[in-house]
Ligand SMILES: Nc1ncnc2c1ncn2[C@@H]1O[C@H](COP(=O)(O)OP(=O)(O)OP(=O)(O)O)[C@@H](O)[C@H]1O
């Protein structure tokens with residue numbers, strides 16, 4: 174089943190940001206930790222190796238010093254020219270000068286074993302010659318090896334209070350060809366202090382048998398523990414380089430160890446440090462970095478959320494606005510201050526809504542006009558039907574009324590009555606004719622027409638009526654006016670309608686009618702008819718062209734004048750407009766297209782049409 178979970182864009186942005194930040198921070202942390210770790214590792218290796226080499230050199234010179242002193246003891250003990258008391262006295266002096274020496278023993282093939290002891294050191298800690306002898310019996314010296322030139326050193330600690338080493342060297346005594354062996358039991362104090370110098374590093378010295386000779390932890394020396402934690406001790410003992418390092422585990426703890434051989438006596442100095450302690454700062458650094466990364470993540474998620482909110486807010490407003498627009502509300506405008514693509518989208522959206530709004534307004538207006546036009550069309554058809562049916566009986570009534578009048582004396586009451594019938598029948602006939610004109614059932618001829626001539630004729634017809642009503646006509650005709658294609662009679666009728674309306678609107682008051690005809694951008698001509706009448710209220714301006722709309726008393730006006738004029742102008746493919754302000758007169762503007770110049774082709778077609786249609790009108794039009 175598909176889960177329909179919606180993730181808003183802001184959470185997607187946040188997620189991407191977090192993934193990127195996490196990846197970047199992790200890479201930086203990992204790389205830094207790695208770099209630091211490898212740097213620290215090589216530093217630790219170098220340091221352990223350096224300390225080991227240094228300690229080995231110190232141990233070497235210390236043991237060389239012991240070697241020389243041991244030879245001094247041996248030379249004294251072999252000196253046969255001295256008396257025993259003198260020797261004892263001198264040996265006492267030597268023990269006090271070389272205070273680290275506890276005992277010296279000679280193994281001579283000729284005179285056997287001769288041993289001297291520093292009793293000042295042995296008695297206070299309860300040791301005597303027997304203890305030494307017992308120890309030596311248990312740990313015999315490799316005399317042959319020593320005689321062959323090998324220096325032998327061992328941990329010979331007998332008491333907790335007296336950690337010692339035994340140094341055995343070959344010595345050419347009085348025995349002749351077979352060299353003797355001289356051993357010195359020496360306090361370990363100085364070697365121990367060498368091992369205990371560093372608190373961070375564990376330093377130790379191993380004798381040739383792999384036993385601890387000196388160690389930071391003195392207990393390991395006293396117990397004469399063997400070294401069992403070092404890997405491959407053989408290879409360490411045989412190493413060629415001055416210092417070497419190794420990493421190993423002991424009791425589950427990882428160590429880094431540096432090793433160096435002591436040339437004197439084949440000893441091995443080791444310096445080791447637990448990896449935990451060595452890389453403590455690396456760990457601390459990684460910890461710190463992790464905290465910093467966590468902080469960065471937190472800050473970036475907060476920043477990301479804020480940024481995503483700011484970024485998606487206009488999109489959200491756009492979505493809400495689009496929702497409103499889909500419900501037909503085009504008054505929506507989005508405020509967006511951003512200059513990015515979202516900002517330009519908001520601007521385009523605002524542009525779209527205002528465009529939609531104006532188009533909707535235009536659509537409503539067009540629809541209203543269409544309804545009006547359909548109303549007029551329906552009315553026209555109805556009128557045409559009625560007019561057609563009424564016209565013939567009316568002609569009959571009028572004809573018979575006129576015939577009767579001719580046979581009656583003027584002063585008879587019947588003559589008066591039939592006169593009224595004739596007058597009313599004429600009025601009805603005029604209405605019917607107007608209706609038919611409105612419905613435009615008859616066909617009219619269109620030809621090139623001079624508007625100035627038409628206007629002149631119309632003015633001549635109304636001149637008398639205007640002058641008796643004290644109305645002055647002001648003419649302003651463009652002399653270079655192009656002709657229009659139309660019907661002179663119809664245009665004349667329109668002008669008469671408008672001028673009679675103006676005259677009637679002034680209700681006997683003197684006034685002016687200004688008639689201006691001008692050429693307008695070579696495509697249209699305009700006829701302006703401006704009167705000084707009372708003007709027309711805004712509320713009724715829209716209804717003026719409706720058939721039968723009149724403000725005049727019953728019997729005074731039919732309300733067909735303007736609707737017929739409208740029909741005629743429309744038929745001429747023109748427009749009729751009203752500009753009127755109550756109290757400031759009315760201006761009717763008629764705009765008509767000028768006649769197209771006659772081309773050879775047109776003339777040819779016209780001639781052909783005339784021949785074919787038996788002199789029928791060239792161009793006819795009917796209001797639909
Ligand atoms: N120049 C004008 N000044 C003021 N009102 C006018 C003017 N022209 C027309 N009207 C108003 O427009 C109405 C309609 O005019 P229209 O010519 O269609 O009908 P009518 O003049 O009332 O009657 P009819 O023309 O059929 O005799 C008039 O009744 C009048 O109120």
Ligand SMILES: [Mg+2]
Nearest residue numbers: 670674734735
């Ligand atoms: Mg009228």
